[in-house]
Amino acid sequence: MHPFTNYLRLGYEHIISLAALDHILFLIVLMAVYQTKNWLKVVIAVSFFTLGHSITLSLGALEVIKVDQALIEFLIPLTIVFTALINLSKFGQNQKSNFKYWIALIFGLIHGLGFSNYYDMLVMGESNYWQALLPFNLGIELAQLLVVFIMLMIMGVYGFLLNKKIRDWNLFISGSAFGLALIMCIENWPF
Amino acid sequence: MGIFWIIVLSLFQPAHNFHVSISQAEWDEGLIKCTIRVFSDDLENSLQKSYGTEYRLESAIEDERLARYLLNNFGFKINNESLEGEFIGMEIENDLSYLYVQFPLKEVPSSIEVYNLLFFNSFDDQSNIVNVKFGSMLRSAFLSPRKDSQILEFQ
Numbered sequence: 581m582h583p584f585t586n587y588l589r590l591g592y593e594h595i596i597s598l599a600a601l602d603h604i605l606f607l608i609v610l611m612a613v614y615q616t617k618n619w620l621k622v623v624i625a626v627s628f629f630t631l632g633h634s635i636t637l638s639l640g641a642l643e644v645i646k647v648d649q650a651l652i653e654f655l656i657p658l659t660i661v662f663t664a665l666i667n668l669s670k671f672g673q674n675q676k677s678n679f680k681y682w683i684a685l686i687f688g689l690i691h692g693l694g695f696s697n698y699y700d701m702l703v704m705g706e707s708n709y710w711q712a713l714l715p716f717n718l719g720i721e722l723a724q725l726l727v728v729f730i731m732l733m734i735m736g737v738y739g740f741l742l743n744k745k746i747r748d749w750n751l752f753i754s755g756s757a758f759g760l761a762l763i764m765c766i767e768n769w770p771f
Numbered sequence: 772m773g774i775f776w777i778i779v780l781s782l783f784q785p786a787h788n789f790h791v792s793i794s795q796a797e798w799d800e801g802l803i804k805c806t807i808r809v810f811s812d813d814l815e816n817s818l819q820k821s822y823g824t825e826y827r828l829e830s831a832i833e834d835e836r837l838a839r840y841l842l843n844n845f846g847f848k849i850n851n852e853s854l855e856g857e858f859i860g861m862e863i864e865n866d867l868s869y870l871y872v873q874f875p876l877k878e879v880p881s882s883i884e885v886y887n888l889l890f891f892n893s894f895d896d897q898s899n900i901v902n903v904k905f906g907s908m909l910r911s912a913f914l915s916p917r918k919d920s921q922i923l924e925f926q
Contacts, residue, residue, distance in 0.1 A: 583902045583911040590791065590898060590913075597896055599788050697810070697866050698789055704808060 584715045587702070591719025596726070602656055602764075603691060605757055607727055609663045610684060612753040613673045615746050616736040621675070625684045626724050632688015634717040637695045638709065650770040652693045657768065659687035660761035667754040673747070790894040794845070794887065794901045798879055803854070803903075807845060807870040809889065814868050817893050828868065832861050841889075847874055848884040848920075879905040879925065885912040886920035 594600055610629065611622045663683060666672035671679070702712040739746050790813065796805040815828040821840070831837040838858030847854045859871035887899040899914040905925050912921040 581911050581913065583900070583909065586900050586902075586911045586913040590900065593898065594789065599896065695789075700867050701789070701791055701793060701808060701810065704793070704795070704806075 583711060587712050587715035588719040588722070591716040591721075592723045593719075595720050595723035602660070603724075604727055605761070606660050606663065606687065606691065607724055608731055609660055609667065609754060609757045610680065611728060611731060611735075612750045612757075613667050613680075613746070614675060614735075616732055616739055618675050619732050621680070622728055622732065623725065625680045626728050627721065628681045628684040629688040629691070630717065630721040630724060632685045632690075633692030633695065633720075634688075634713075636689050636692030637699060637717065638713055647693050648770070650768070652690070654765060654768040654770045655690050656694055657761040657764035659690055660757055661765060663687065664754040664758035664761065667750055673750065788894075788896070790890065790897040792887070792889055792897075792899045794899070795904070796847075796885075796901060797904045798876065798906070801875060801877055803847065803874040803876050805845075805872045805874070807841070807872065807887075807889070809868050809870065811863055811866055811868045813890055813893065817890050820893065828863060832863075837861070841870060841872060844886075844888040844891075845872065846886055847876075848886070849876075849880050851884075881926060882922055882924045884920055884922045885914070887912075887914045888919050891916045891919065 595603055607626060607629070610625055614622050666683065671677070698716075699713075702716055703709065735746065735749060738744055738749055789810075792807060792809045792813075794805055794807040796803050798804075811828055814831070815826070818828065818831055818837070818840070819826045822836070841858055842856040846856050854874040854876060856872050856874045859873055861871065862869045883903070885901050885903060887901050889899055890897045895916055897915065901912045901914065903910050903912070903923055908925050910923040910925065912923060914921060
């Protein structure tokens with residue numbers, strides 16, 4: 581195997597394993613408002629999320645973003661709380677709006693800060709950005725697209741076969757995620 | 772009901788447990804020179820499991836038990852024979868520690884088996900990547916508790 585493949589696998593397995601459930605929870609909430617026919621919007625939003633955390637992960641070299649880890653652990657569930665709240669507004673449920681892309685990008689930056697100690701591990705000597713970080717980020721993206729694919733199937737079954745409204749799905753998912761993430765915020769209260 | 776929530780919440784830890792080590796091995800004038808990069812806290816935890824909770828990572832530098840632990844868990848095999856390894860030293864840089872080992876090998880083989888079981892006794896989700904460079908050929912092994920050794924071909 582070439583190192584590229586192994587770094588790709590490392591990123592993929594990191595998301596698929598239970599280690600990154602907060603990541604997956606964010607994705608599920610982010611896409612909860614979308615009808616299956618708008619799958620492309622979901623893929624774009626998730627890619628913006630990947631772009632966001634790839635940026636902060638890649639900035640690890642500059643040491644500009646040595647943010648207190650306790651604060652990050654509080655902010656990450658807070659992004660889920662906010663996304664769930666936005667999903668409950670009419671504005672957040674607008675399928676045509678591009679607002680979700682911006683949320684995904686900006687909240688992605690925060691999730692990437694949770695990876696702060698990954699940079700030094702992945703990048704050393706000959707393994708620079710292109711050899712290590714790029715395939716690692718691609719692996720994360722692949723895993724996230726797999727999660728999106730599975731969720732779209734579930735949401736499709738819910739919408740078409742059971743003939744239910746995606747609005748009800750959104751209320752259920754965003755409501756549960758709001759509760760869960762709020763408890764995580766309180767548990768990780770940094771102040 | 773309370774237990775259910777404790778289980779659910781314990782699954783959602785924003786601090787990602789990233790259980791990884793990455794090693795570079797390069798053949799140079801009769802030696803495979805290796806740098807094993809590990810997270811310092813993983814190494815300390817692992818040593819504490821063996822030597823007791825008071826054990827500090829800094830003491831490991833002068834401790835020959837570290838060499839034994841490393842060479843028992845990291846190495847190469849050619850035709851099913853383990854290469855004799857030598858521990859060179861260690862550097863601690865905050866979050867990361869660098870461990871240096873080398874293995875005498877007269878010439879570059881056409882295939883070599885790599886094993887790296889570091890921290891498998893601590894974490895069942897540990898992944899150890901070993902990048903091996905012989906001349907201009909670069910190969911990589913991905914090792915985990917499910918597959919703790921891998922044969923790399925250099926043709």
